[in-house]
Amino acid sequence: MKGLVLRWLILTVAILVAAHLIEGIEVKGFWSAFFAAAILGVLNALFRPILIILTLPITILTLGLFTFVINAVLIMMVSGVIGGFEVHGFWSALLGSLIISGVSWLLSSFINEQGRVGTIDLRKRHNGKWE
Secondary structure, three states: OHHHHHHHHHHHHHHHHHHHHOOOEEEOOHHHHHHHHHHHHHHHHHOHHHHHHHOHHHHHHOOOOHHHHHHHHHHHHHHHHOOOEEEOOHHHHHHHHHHHHHHHHHHHOOEOOOOOEOOOOOOEOOOOOEO
């Protein structure tokens, strides 16, 4: 449960970063981004797998880059539901999907399955190699 809430907050931060960097995305406050992240998470869980399967040929032809278009469509759907979250145009949504995906990936890479910040402990062996 802790991991879910932490990933929800990471997605919220990613939406706020995208709104700060892109003129075509407006967020009226933290709570609008928080609820937009919740709706985006639900849409990603329910509709994204279906959309990826339906668009599999074009996704393969574009080497997976079409998934950013799918993310942009989902972001535009969220902007239609959440009043304080507005996306003006497809290109803003596409650029926003790139930024949101990048920031979410970067921040989530530090979180393990239990929702804790993960660390790696390395020790030097006698032969000079690290384990």
